[in-house]
Each structure stands twice: as C-alpha cells, then as structure tokens.
Amino acid sequence: MAVFLQNLINALQWGxxxxxxxxxxxxxxxxxxxxxxxxxxxxxxxAYIGFGVSTALVALTAMGAFALPNWLILVLTILFSMFLTxxxxxxxxxxxxxxxxxxxxxxxxxxxxxxxxxLETGNLALLGAQRISFPPLIxxxxxxxxxxxxxxxxxxxxxxxxxxALALHQFIRRTRWGMAIRAMAFDYVVVPLxxxxxxKMAALTFGLGSALAAAxxxxxxxxxxxxxxxxxxxxxxxxxxxAILGGRGSILGATLAGxxxxxxxxxxxxxxxxxxxxxxxxxxxxxxxxxxxHGFFGEPYSARLRL
Amino acid sequence: MQATSDKRxxxxxxxxxxxxxxxxxxxxxxxxxxxxxxGGLSLAWAVGLxxxxxxxxxxxxxxxxxLVPSAxxxxxxxxxxxIGVIARVSASPLNRLAGKLFSSSLVISVVIHLGLLYATxxxxxxxxxxxxxxxxxALIAILLTLSLNVVNGYMGEFSCSHPGFMALGAYGxxxxxxxxxxxxxxxxxxLLPAAIGPFFFPLALILGGLLAAVGAxxxxxxxxxxxxxxxxIISLAFMFIVKSMIENLEIVGGPRGLSSQPDWANLPxxxxxxVAGIWIIxxxxxxxxxxxxxxxxxxxxxxxxxxxNTRRTKFIAFCFAAFWAGIAGGLFAHVLRYVxxxxxxxxxxxxxxxMVYFGGLNSVYGSIVGALGISLLGEALRPxxxxxxxxxxxxxxxxxxxxxTGLIAFREFDVVKLLQSKxxxxxxx
Amino acid sequence: xxxxxxxxxxxxxxxxxAVYDYNLAMETGQVCGLIGPNGAGKTTIFNLITGIxxxxxxKIFLEGSELNGLAPHEIAARGLGRTFQNLLLxxxxxxLEHVKMARYSKISYGLFGAFxxxxxxxxxxAAIEAKALGxxxxxxxxxxxxxxxxxxxxxxxxxxxxxxxxxMDPKILFLDEPTAGMNPEELAQMMEIIRQVRDELGxxxxxxxxxxxxxxxxxEHIQTxxxxxxxxxxxxxxxxxxxxxxxxxxxxxxxx
Numbered sequence: 001m002a003v004f005l006q007n008l009i010n011a012l013q014w015g016x017x018x019x020x021x022x023x024x025x026x027x028x029x030x031x032x033x034x035x036x037x038x039x040x041x042x043x044x045x046x047a048y049i050g051f052g053v054s055t056a057l058v059a060l061t062a063m064g065a066f067a068l069p070n071w072l073i074l075v076l077t078i079l080f081s082m083f084l085t086x087x088x089x090x091x092x093x094x095x096x097x098x099x100x101x102x103x104x105x106x107x108x109x110x111x112x113x114x115x116x117x118x119l120e121t122g123n124l125a126l127l128g129a130q131r132i133s134f135p136p137l138i139x140x141x142x143x144x145x146x147x148x149x150x151x152x153x154x155x156x157x158x159x160x161x162x163x164x165a166l167a168l169h170q171f172i173r174r175t176r177w178g179m180a181i182r183a184m185a186f187d188y189v190v191v192p193l194x195x196x197x198x199x200k201m202a203a204l205t206f207g208l209g210s211a212l213a214a215a216x217x218x219x220x221x222x223x224x225x226x227x228x229x230x231x232x233x234x235x236x237x238x239x240x241x242x243a244i245l246g247g248r249g250s251i252l253g254a255t256l257a258g259x260x261x262x263x264x265x266x267x268x269x270x271x272x273x274x275x276x277x278x279x280x281x282x283x284x285x286x287x288x289x290x291x292x293x294h295g296f297f298g299e300p301y302s303a304r305l306r307l
Numbered sequence: 308m309q310a311t312s313d314k315r316x317x318x319x320x321x322x323x324x325x326x327x328x329x330x331x332x333x334x335x336x337x338x339x340x341x342x343x344x345x346g347g348l349s350l351a352w353a354v355g356l357x358x359x360x361x362x363x364x365x366x367x368x369x370x371x372x373x374l375v376p377s378a379x380x381x382x383x384x385x386x387x388x389x390i391g392v393i394a395r396v397s398a399s400p401l402n403r404l405a406g407k408l409f410s411s412s413l414v415i416s417v418v419i420h421l422g423l424l425y426a427t428x429x430x431x432x433x434x435x436x437x438x439x440x441x442x443x444x445a446l447i448a449i450l451l452t453l454s455l456n457v458v459n460g461y462m463g464e465f466s467c468s469h470p471g472f473m474a475l476g477a478y479g480x481x482x483x484x485x486x487x488x489x490x491x492x493x494x495x496x497x498l499l500p501a502a503i504g505p506f507f508f509p510l511a512l513i514l515g516g517l518l519a520a521v522g523a524x525x526x527x528x529x530x531x532x533x534x535x536x537x538x539x540i541i542s543l544a545f546m547f548i549v550k551s552m553i554e555n556l557e558i559v560g561g562p563r564g565l566s567s568q569p570d571w572a573n574l575p576x577x578x579x580x581x582v583a584g585i586w587i588i589x590x591x592x593x594x595x596x597x598x599x600x601x602x603x604x605x606x607x608x609x610x611x612x613x614x615x616n617t618r619r620t621k622f623i624a625f626c627f628a629a630f631w632a633g634i635a636g637g638l639f640a641h642v643l644r645y646v647x648x649x650x651x652x653x654x655x656x657x658x659x660x661x662m663v664y665f666g667g668l669n670s671v672y673g674s675i676v677g678a679l680g681i682s683l684l685g686e687a688l689r690p691x692x693x694x695x696x697x698x699x700x701x702x703x704x705x706x707x708x709x710x711x712t713g714l715i716a717f718r719e720f721d722v723v724k725l726l727q728s729k730x731x732x733x734x735x736x
Numbered sequence: 737x738x739x740x741x742x743x744x745x746x747x748x749x750x751x752x753x754a755v756y757d758y759n760l761a762m763e764t765g766q767v768c769g770l771i772g773p774n775g776a777g778k779t780t781i782f783n784l785i786t787g788i789x790x791x792x793x794x795k796i797f798l799e800g801s802e803l804n805g806l807a808p809h810e811i812a813a814r815g816l817g818r819t820f821q822n823l824l825l826x827x828x829x830x831x832l833e834h835v836k837m838a839r840y841s842k843i844s845y846g847l848f849g850a851f852x853x854x855x856x857x858x859x860x861x862a863a864i865e866a867k868a869l870g871x872x873x874x875x876x877x878x879x880x881x882x883x884x885x886x887x888x889x890x891x892x893x894x895x896x897x898x899x900x901x902x903x904m905d906p907k908i909l910f911l912d913e914p915t916a917g918m919n920p921e922e923l924a925q926m927m928e929i930i931r932q933v934r935d936e937l938g939x940x941x942x943x944x945x946x947x948x949x950x951x952x953x954x955x956e957h958i959q960t961x962x963x964x965x966x967x968x969x970x971x972x973x974x975x976x977x978x979x980x981x982x983x984x985x986x987x988x989x990x991x992x
Binding site: 096099100104106107108109113114115117120122124233237241275276278279282285286289290 | 528529537541551555664668693697701704
C-alpha cells in the first residue's frame with residue numbers, strides 16, 4: 001500500500017508535467033486544427049529561459065542589488081519565464097504556422113517538426129553541449145506520512161500545475177477571449193467569419209500554451225535540475241499523446257489525460273522492469289486508441305487530413 | 308541590350324539541350340566520371356586542390372573557403388564541360404539510337420539505360436570509400452522515401468511508423484544472415500557455409516520485408532476505423548513500441564545493437580534493389596488498383612460508392628509500404644554492418660518525413676529528388692557540424708511555405724516518356 | 737421478381753425517426769423520382785440503399801438477393817451506381833482516372849499484375865480506358881479527360897460524376913439532385929443525358945430532384961416523402977393533383 005501511494009505521488013508529479021504541456025497542444029489544436037509539433041521544444045526553451053532568469057535573479061541577490069528570499073525568486077522566475085516564453089510561442093506561430101494556414105495540415109506538421117529541430121540545435125549551438133544545472137532554489141524537505149515520503153517539491157509541482165490548469169479553465173470560461181477560444185473549438189470555419197480575429201486568436205493560444213510549457217519546464221528543472229537541449233523531445237511526444245487521448249479542445253480532458261499518462265508510466269514501471277516502461281505504456285495507449293479512438297473527453301479530433 | 312542578348316543566348320542553349328535524350332546525358336556522365344578516374348587527381352593538383360573533391364567540392368568549399376574557385380573550376384572541367392559537350396554532340400545520333408531501341412524493345416532500352424546509369428555510379432563511387440557509402444545510403448534513402456510516400460502521399464495518411472518498419476526489416480534480415488552465416492558471440496557459429504550466403508541474401512531481405520509487412524498490420528487494422536490524427540498517433544506509438552521491444556530483446560543485443568552483418572550489400576545489390584523497388588512501386592501506383600489509394604485519400608465515401616474496397620486498399624498500402632521500408636532497413640543494416648534500436652527513433656522519422664515532403668507528395672520523381680537532395684545536402688553540409696541541422700530545417704520550412712506539397716508533387720513517373728527519342732520536339736519547334 | 741425491391745425499411749438516428757415504412761419496387765428501364773421538402777429524408781434513403789447507413793429495420797433485395805449487411809463497396813459492385821448531391825469527386829485525380837476507378841471491382845489482374853505490370857494488366861487497363869473514354873464521349877466531356885477535376889466548371893463536374901457512376905455498369909443509377917445549381921442551358925443538357933442513358937444503356941434510374949419540371953418530364957413513377965414517410969405515390973399526373981402533395985409543398989391554405 002505504501003509503495004502504491006509512493007508511486008501515486010510520483011505519478012502525480014509526472015502527470016503534472018504532461019498535463020501542462022498537453023494543454024498547449026490541445027488549445028492550439030482547437031483554434032487551428034493543427035498540432036504544434038515544436039511544443040516539446042518550447043518546453044525545453046522555457047526551462048532554459050527559466051534557468052537564465054533564476055540565475056540572473058540569484059546573482060543579483062548575491063551582489064546585493066536587492067534581497068529576495070528564494071521562494072520569491074522562484075515565483076518571479078516562473079512568472080517572468082512564462083511571459084518571455086509566450087513570445088517564443090508567438091514567434092513560432094508567426095514564422096512557421098501562419099504562412100501555412102491554407103496549406104495541407106501535414107505540411108504544417110513538417111514545419112513544426114523542423115522548428116523543433118532548429119530550437120534544439122540553436123540551443124546547442126548557443127550554449128554548447130554541456131548540461132546545465134538549474135539553481136537549487138528550494139531545499140528539499142521530506143515529510144514522512146506513515147511510510148510514504150513526500151517532498152515539498154513534489155507537492156509544489158502538483159499544486160502549481162493544478163493551479164495553472166484551473167486558472168486556464170477560468171480564463172476560458174469567464175473571459176471574452178476564452179469564449180472566442182471555445183467558439184473556435186466548436187467550429188473553426190464559421191467563427192472567424194463572425195468577426196473573431198483568427199490571427200490574434202492563434203497568437204493568443206500559442207502564447208498561452210507556451211507559457212504553460214515554460215511553467216512545466218521550470219517545475220521540471222526544480223525536480224530534475226539537469227537541463228539539456230533534447231529534454232523536450234520525449235516528454236513532448238508523450239504529452240502530445242496525452243492531448244490526443246484527452247480529446248479536442250478540452251481543458252479537463254487534456255489535464256486528466258496528462259495525469260493518466262503519468263499513472264500509466266509510473267505504474268507500469270512499478271510492476272514491470274523499468275526497461276519495459278515505454279513498451280508497455282505505448283502498447284496500452286495503442287490499445288486505448290484502437291478501442292476508444294476518439295479519446296475520453298471533448299470532441300473527436302479531425303478524422304481527415306486536408307491535402 | 309546586353310541583357311536581352313544574354314537571355315536569348317541562354318534560351319537557345321536551353322532549347323538545344325532540350326533535344327538531348329536521356330541516353331546522351333547518361334553517356335556524358337559516364338565519360339565525365341571516367342575522365343575523373345583517369346585524370347582527376349592530376350587535374351585537382353593542377354588547379355591547386357590537395358585531392359579529388361569527393362562531393363563536387365562542397366565539403367572542401369566549406370572547410371577551406373579559399374579553395375572555392377579551384378573547386379568550381381574542377382567541377383566545371385570534369386563534370387559540366389564533358390557532360391555538356393558530349394550530350395550536345397551526340398544528341399542527334401543518340402536520338403536515332405534511342406528511337407530505334409525504344410521501338411524495338413522497351414525492355415532492352417531500359418536495361419541499356421540502367422546499365423549506363425550503373426556504370427556511371429560505379430565509376431564515380433570507385434574514387435573513394437566515402438563516396439561509395441554516401442551513394443549506397445542515398446539509394447536506400449530513395450527506397451525508404453518512396454515507400455513512405457505510398458502511405459503519406461498517395462494515400463494521404465500521416466504515418467509515423469516508418470522507422471519501426473525499417474527496424475523490423477533491418478533486424479529481420481540481420482538475424483537471418485548473422486545466425487546462418489556468421490560466427491559471432493550472440494548466436495554462435497554459422498549454420499551454413501558463407502559461400503552460398505550472397506545467394507541467400509535477397510531471401511533474407513525479403514524475409515525482413517515480410518516481417519515489416521506483418522508488423523504493419525498493427526497500423527493497417529486500426530486504419531479501417533480511424534484516420535488522420537488518431538492514426539498518426541497509433542503509428543507513432545507503434546514506432547516507439549518496436550524500438551523499445553528491440554531494446555528489451557537481449558537475444559538480439561538489446562540496446563547495444565546487432566553487429567557483424569556480412570558485407571553483402573555491395574553497390575550492385577543496393578542499386579538493383581532500389582531500381583526494383585522504384586519499378587514495382589511505380590507500377591503499382593499507376594495501376595487502377597494503386598489509384599484507389601488516391602481515391603481513398605481524396606474522398607473515402609465516394610471510393611466506397613464506386614466499388615473500391617477501401618479496407619483492402621488501406622491494408623495493401625500499409626503492408627506494401629512497410630515491405631519496402633523493411634527491405635530498405637535490411638540493406639541499411641548490411642551497408643553499415645551494425646544496427647542498434649536508437650537508430651530507428653524520432654530522429655530517423657524526422658529525416659524520412661523531411662525527404663518525403665521536401666521532394667513532393669504523390670510523386671516518384673519527388674521521392675527521388677527528396678531523398679537524394681536531403682542525403683547529399685546532409686553530407687555536403689557536414690563541415691558545418693551542428694549548423695547543418697539549422698540550415699536543412701530552414702530550407703524545408705521555406706519549401707513548405709512556398710510549395711506546401713513539396714518540390715515535385717503530383718507528377719507521374721512515365722518510363723516511356725523518359726526513354727523516348729527527343730527528336731520529335733525538334734519538329735514541333 | 738422486380739429489379740430492386742425494398743420492404744418496410746425504417747431507420748432511426750438515435751431516437752430520431754428518419755425513415756418510416758419505406759417500400760419500393762423498380763423494374764429495368766424504369767425512371768422513378770423521389771421528391772419532398774428539404775430534410776424529408778430523401779438522401780437518407782439513398783444512403784440506406786447503397787449501404788452507407790444500415791437500415792434499422794426492413795429488407796432490400798436486388799434481383800431477389802438480399803443487400804442488407806453488405807459493405808457499401810459490395811453493394812455498389814452488385815450494380816448500384818450513384819451520384820452525390822454535393823459532388824464527391826477526388827480532387828487530385830483526372831477525369832479519366834475518375835471513370836477508370838469505377839471499374840475497380842471488375843479488375844482481374846490482381847496485385848501481381850499491379851506490381852509487375854503484366855501483359856494482362858496492360859490489356860485490361862487499355863480496355864478500361866477505352867470504355868471510360870466512350871462514356872466521356874457520351875457525356876460530351878472527352879476533351880477534358882486529362883484534366884484534374886477541381887479545375888473544371890460545375891456542370892462538367894456533374895457529368896464526370898455521372899460518367900463515373902455509369903462506368904461500373906450499374907443496374908440501377910441513383911441520381912441525387914442531378915440538376916442542382918445548374919443554369920437553364922446545363923439543365924437541358926443534363927436532362928438530355930439522362931434520357932440518353934435510359935434509352936441506350938438499359939438500366940433503371942432513381943432520382944431525387946427539386947425541380948418539378950425535371951421530375952414530371954423524366955419520371956414514370958414518383959414518390960413524395962415528408963418527414964421520412966411516403967405520403968403519396970403514382971404517375972406524374974396523379975402526384976400533381978394529389979392534395980396531400982400540394983399541402984406538403986404549399987401549405988394547408990392552398991388546398992382549401
């Protein structure tokens with residue numbers, strides 16, 4: 001039982017990463033009927049921007065420019081990086097997706113993949129191949145809850161991601177922009193004709209998604225402090241799968257599917273040798289998609305590729 | 308004034324070369340590479356190059372920019388000039404010959420053309436081992452790209468499982484050859500004498516291809532019910548499953564990979580398989596059965612109403628494409644004589660997709676151009692190291708923006724037109 | 737035994753009753769019409785017969801053999817050709833390829849022929865091409881054979897669909913609003929083509945149409961469908977004078 005609970009906590013932590021990233025995929029899809037295949041790499045860029053911001057803040061504090069407690073640095077890092085990374089997302093949209101609005105969807109998928117490669121390589125060229133360590137902003141504290149060990153980092157990760165998902169949910173429910181996003185998810189052909197500015201909406205969703213990915217990146221950096229340029233690939237693809245499982249344009253769906261993804265992975269690793277993790281996790285996903293082809297929540301994704 | 312006369316001169320040159328039959332170009336190329344073989348090195352020294360430029364001077368130009376003029380001169384003297392002169396001079400007799408060959412027997416005409424092409428490649432690759440390797444890999448890339456085009460271009464699904472099929476083929480063929488003909492640590496001593504090996508090799512490749520085709524069922528069967536994004540994910544999951552299955556199979560070496568494949572994938576073998584693949588795939592996509600793929604892509608409901616068995620069509624497309632990807636994988640494993648599962652991951656997927664979409668969907672020409680273009684570009688830009696992976700993606704993004712379906716999309720590959728004498732166009736003009 | 741017989745066909749979409757107790761009997765050479773207001777379920781009936789939907793209840797027989805439960809392509813291959821209300825063409829294919837494609841089920845060279853380009857394949861493809869060109873000639877669009885369909889004018893696209901449906905040698909041709917969106921000139925041509933098809937190819941035609949002129953001139957037997965139920969059927973004359981039909985089309989006051 002204790003083992004189960006211990007793994008449950010790990011699964012929640014990984015699920016948080018997947019959920020935050022999956023939200024970005026899902027939102028962009030609901031506006032453009034396209035997946036942003038560079039999203040995993042935006043997660044990586046977000047982590048690096050977070051690294052840059054936090055290092056700068058730590059250095060400034062050390063020089064005595066101002067005195068900030070570590071937790072405030074972390075909060076500022078998250079907010080700043082989300083802000084900065086959202087521009088990265090918007091640039092990606094402007095360069096790679098807007099010119100291809102009317103092109104076959106597969107072509108846009110290719111540009112997305114290529115932008116991803118450029119982001120990875122660009123990072124490698126700029127910062128070199130050595131891995132970078134995220135500054136340790138909070139000291140790990142471990143709580144023993146009857147044999148189950150919980151660290152403050154894990155609690156923070158889960159709480160922050162759930163908070164962000166909730167904030168997004170409120171944004172989509174309550175604001176005018178959110179309403180436009182919902183309308184677009186419902187019918188992306190007619191709604192732009194009703195005066196909803198497609199370009200702004202696309203930029204908005206890319207920006208929001210990228211901000212969430214940046215938050216995921218920093219939280220990832222807090223939990224696993226070593227960053228490398230290829231860190232976004234695998235986690236991005238898994239979150240992408242989660243987004244599909246969640247169903248089109250569903251915040252709840254993407255969040256839950258993200259956590260589901262975490263559960264599948266962690267519990268497979270718990271029962272089977274860890275080398276079998278990907279094999280079994282993907283087999284389960286394959287089975288889910290074969291027998292429940294339209295995900296769990298929300299509208300089904302497009303069944304047809306425009307060519 | 309000067310500009311217009313320049314333009315006219317250019318146009319006239321273009322027109323006079325438009326009458327050169329394929330035979331003429333091939334002959335020119337053969338003479339050019341023969342010249343390089345005989346006098347390449349002395350010419351290279353004469354123009355101040357340390358050695359024969361292996362890839363048309365690209366590598367050299369990027370490593371030592373000062374040598375660009377010399378490399379350019381070399382390329383002009385060795386390739387452009389002989390090819391141009393011979394193609395032009397021999398145009399009219401060769402046109403007659405091409406016409407005669409064409410009217411007597413298509414098969415003989417094709418064999419002669421292919422023979423010339425092979426001779427050219429053979430001599431060109433004879434200069435260095437590096438050229439040979441690049442050439443073999445490029446030919447395999449053509450096969451792989453074309454097979455992916457069957458699903459992604461002709462049938463319009465976004466399949467991501469090709470590295471998986473390739474891995475199945477690579478491992479299937481490698482296991483056959485290594486178990487039967489090689490003494491190695493994993494499988495023990497050889498079961499059959501190595502002398503009969505090369506004859507058995509095609510069988511091993513086909514076995515690998517069939518293994519991939521069976522694996523393709525995992526994607527083909529869900530494709531009956533789902534299309535588009537979901538199928539893309541299913542195929543992606545399939546790729547990850549194959550990769551991680553091989554990683555977990557200690558019997559075939561697990562993550563360390565499988566090595567010591569016999570050296571049977573020589574240039575003629577790879578060339579023949581690639582030609583056979585292009586021929587069969589082109590035959591297929593031009594038949595009405597093959598066109599059913601296009602019908603399923605453009606409107607499945609209409610296809611159904613017009614008696615097209617859509618399930619059979621999808622089934623054939625996936626298994627057929629997977630078979631050729633498997634063959635390509637088997638050849639790949641025997642060219643490198645080493646495979647490991649991490650070769651067949653996301654990176655490979657991005658590479659193959661890039662080749663297909665760069666060259667053009669629904670087009671055999673496109674696949675050839677895409678595969679050759681990206682693999683030669685990849686080699687030529689090697690001196691740029693990491694920046695290579697910024698330039699190639701940028702190029703591909705530009706292609707996608709300006710030609711979203713690729714450079715040469717939706718063009719039929721018509722062998723008859725290719726081999727015909729070009730004389731008749733003279734009468735037309 | 738009639739060519740096509742439908743007995744008590746009923747269909748529900750979820751809880752919604754789309755078609756109720758539909759019956760039909762058709763003979764070779766006959767032209768039947770199905771009219772009714774928008775949303776009456778006319779296209780649904782076509783989709784039920786051609787197997788795109790499975791009827792909740794009822795039986796469909798073609799020359800005495802049951803069609804229920806067959807896949808759409810199998811039903812089509814038995815001899816049910818159709819066109820679509822909103823033109824379902826293959827946008828990247830040429831006109832000739834469209835027509836050739838409808839011979840799919842009749843191809844006998846198989847995969848081997850497709851892969852290796854056997855002599856049998858070349859013979860068969862040549863025969864299919866000749867037949868296709870013949871049909872295109874009949875439709876008067878032979879000159880467009882090598883063009884991609886999306887570039888063609890609407891009237892020509894309609895004819896491509898018609899040629900395509902005819903290429904499968906149908907026993908019955910289902911035309912879903914064959915003249916929709918056509919100008920008077922194209923309309924006259926299309927009616928001429930329909931007559932020609934009936935006279936020369938010896939098949940039954942079943943058409944959905946909104947233009948009364950077309951229906952009254954072409955059809956021998958007409959059914960009127962309202963809310964999924966046939967409220968009247970008979971000869972054009974009977975239909976024109978049936979008060980129920982007038983009510984359905986013009987409202988109650990018109991009858992009184």
